[in-house]
Amino acid sequence: MNKYYYLVAGLPELTLEDSKLNYTVADFKTEIYPGLSTSDxxxxxxxYLKFDNTNVLKLLKDKDVIIDMRGNFSAEELNEYIATIKEGGEVSAKEFPSYLSTFISDYFSMPAESAVLLEDHLAALYYAYAMKCENKFVASWFEFNQTVNNILVAFTARKYKWDIAQNVVGDTEVCEALRTSGARDFGLSGEVECFEQLLKISEITELIEREKKLDSLRWDWIDEATFFDYFTIERIFAFLLQLEMIERWISLDKEKGNQLFRSIIESLKNEVQIPAEFK
Structure with missing residues (x-):
């Protein structure tokens, strides 16, 4: 296992209440990433694939769109992979993540009447891919996030009488319980440690407060999961996760934040609509 004594020792202390940062997620990619081993x-x-996911969705609609440069791939590379897959070619998994190849292939082969949301399908593939990671902490982080997001979606779906099964993303035991259980707690109170916290968070009507509580939950999970990791890649990955949370909050004032989260709720309400690309 690689140890990064000087690198970790040089990382600043972060708190969720920080109002300014000396550097960003993008800076991390250029300054810290090169000093890691190839496996790390x-x-x-x-x-960083989360940014590639967004970029692929954009480029499938418009190959000339400006992409988020924080991803692992350039617009030129992504457009090349998209074109190859569209024409029935294959891209090596060593060059391009297999789940993205699968998603792009599905995008071009999915029937017009399909009601599958592109974002949900891509999220399911992304989580499944990341959860197969051999690093226990990293795999657990993605599973934790999938669980949190699915439980909150299930609460919302139940409240508005939407189809819960259609909105849950993934194929874990928690996903199956959310899709099939009629119990108030979906039978998860004793299975998911943070279930009661999520129930309380789901009842918060002020959107900024709700999202802050969620990030606090995530932050605490990260701290607990890496408590005994000192100079390891887990500590560095945790720092990156927390850095991104702070960066996101600094970039949003309260009004913009409310607009963002209202748009998220609105998109959930429209989840049964067929994406324009398939019409």
Missing amino acids: QKLMDLF
Whole structure:
């Protein structure tokens, strides 16, 4: 196992209430990432793939769109992979994540009448891919996030009488319970440690407060999961996760934040609509 004594010792202390940062997630990619071993860089790539996911969704609609440069791939590379897969070609998993190849292939082969949301399908593939990671902490982080997101979606779906099964993403025991259980707690109170916290968070109507509580839950989970990790890649990955949370909050004032989260709720309400690409 690689140890990063000087690197970790040089990382600043972070709190969720920080109002300014000396550097960003993008800076991390250029300043810290190169100093990691090849295997540990691949772990970090799992985090940055979230930006590639968004970029692929954009480029499938418009190959000339400006993409988020924090991803692992350039617009030129992504457009090349998309074109290859569209024409029926294959891209090596060593060059391009297999789940993204699968998603792009599905995008071009999915029937017009399909009601599958692109974002949900991609999220399911992404989580499944990341959870197969051999690093226990990193795999657990993605599973934790999938669980948190699915439970909150299930609460919302039940409240508005939507189809819960259609909105749950993934294929874990928690996913199955959310899709099939009629119990108030979906039978998860004793299975998911943070279930009661999520229930309370789901009842918060002020969207900014709700999201803050969620990030606090995530932050605490990270701290607890890496408590005994001192100079390891887990500590560095945890730092990156927390850095991104702070960066996101600093970039949002309260009004913009409320607009963002209202748009998220609105998109959930429209989940049964067929994506325009398939019409």
